[in-house]
Amino acid sequence: MKELKIFGVVAFFTLITYWGVEPFAHSQMHKHVDGNNFVYDGKADIAAASKDKKEVKTAFWADVATISKLKGDVTAGEGTYAICMGCHMDGAVNMGGVTPPILDHAGSIYDKNYLIALIKDPAMASNVDHKYTDTMAHPMGSIKTMVTEPQDIANVVAYILAKKAGEVTPKQAYVEACGRCHANRYGKYTQIGFVPATKANIKTGQDIDALKFKQKVAEEQALITDYMGKLPPDLSMIIRARGAHYLETFVENPQTQLPGTAMPRVGLTKDGFEKVLKYLEKTGEPSLAARNAIGPWVIGFFVIFTLLAYLWKKSLWRELH
Numbered sequence: 001m002k003e004l005k006i007f008g009v010v011a012f013f014t015l016i017t018y019w020g021v022e023p024f025a026h027s028q029m030h031k032h033v034d035g036n037n038f039v040y041d042g043k044a045d046i047a048a049a050s051k052d053k054k055e056v057k058t059a060f061w062a063d064v065a066t067i068s069k070l071k072g073d074v075t076a077g078e079g080t081y082a083i084c085m086g087c088h089m090d091g092a093v094n095m096g097g098v099t100p101p102i103l104d105h106a107g108s109i110y111d112k113n114y115l116i117a118l119i120k121d122p123a124m125a126s127n128v129d130h131k132y133t134d135t136m137a138h139p140m141g142s143i144k145t146m147v148t149e150p151q152d153i154a155n156v157v158a159y160i161l162a163k164k165a166g167e168v169t170p171k172q173a174y175v176e177a178c179g180r181c182h183a184n185r186y187g188k189y190t191q192i193g194f195v196p197a198t199k200a201n202i203k204t205g206q207d208i209d210a211l212k213f214k215q216k217v218a219e220e221q222a223l224i225t226d227y228m229g230k231l232p233p234d235l236s237m238i239i240r241a242r243g244a245h246y247l248e249t250f251v252e253n254p255q256t257q258l259p260g261t262a263m264p265r266v267g268l269t270k271d272g273f274e275k276v277l278k279y280l281e282k283t284g285e286p287s288l289a290a291r292n293a294i295g296p297w298v299i300g301f302f303v304i305f306t307l308l309a310y311l312w313k314k315s316l317w318r319e320l321h
Contacts, residue, residue: 072158097227
């Protein structure tokens, strides 16, 4: 009986540490940031803005809300979307430090209000206007002079939501939303795509194709570093290092977690973020599902083993008590 009491005391303090002390310590080491459930209305931007920018941001997001209420014409939007295809295409090259994203699933993973804001003023929409004295200097800044009328913006966004949507896999969501800047070593992904399968030359032992690919990756990373100020981190282990809540609030609005960062808001919907998160969980913890499945069996084994050990001890010591 004494052993069971000791076990109970140990188990009690272990559980207190696991569910009480550790979460509290984690909350003190990482500041708490409330998310906005992936609603892009500019309230957080306006609240955090300096006095000279509050009025500008208020007017900007008010215009976004007005355009969002307009009924977009998908057919008319297709013509305007042709402008986007000049940069946003498969095989696009680095422009001003970043490679334009593919928009194949933009209607599925990006929020409507964010898309409107992005066309109206990319720097303001991405919440990186602090980097520029004139937001026209943003790599996508010229779009402001190309699509200016509210109805045209509503039309092209309607086209994107209707025609550039469809089912998207977690891998596709990650590539389109994050892959231009962030590598994922465990997913064998680089800023220019997945690492190709190559073979070394039998005579020389050198894998020329692999070396060429590494050089292209290094060149792309150098351009991104020049633009961002530093190379964005590899995201292989980010889910284990930071946790889901940190990633949610950081992706939704990077400035809330890291004021002044060059990381832009990417405008994911809640569903789009969940897809990205699934891919990060898969690459960061590929054995998570297997561990979760075997966990109850392991616990059950230890419970049965403990009971058998106790009964065995009781049997051995029966005649001595």
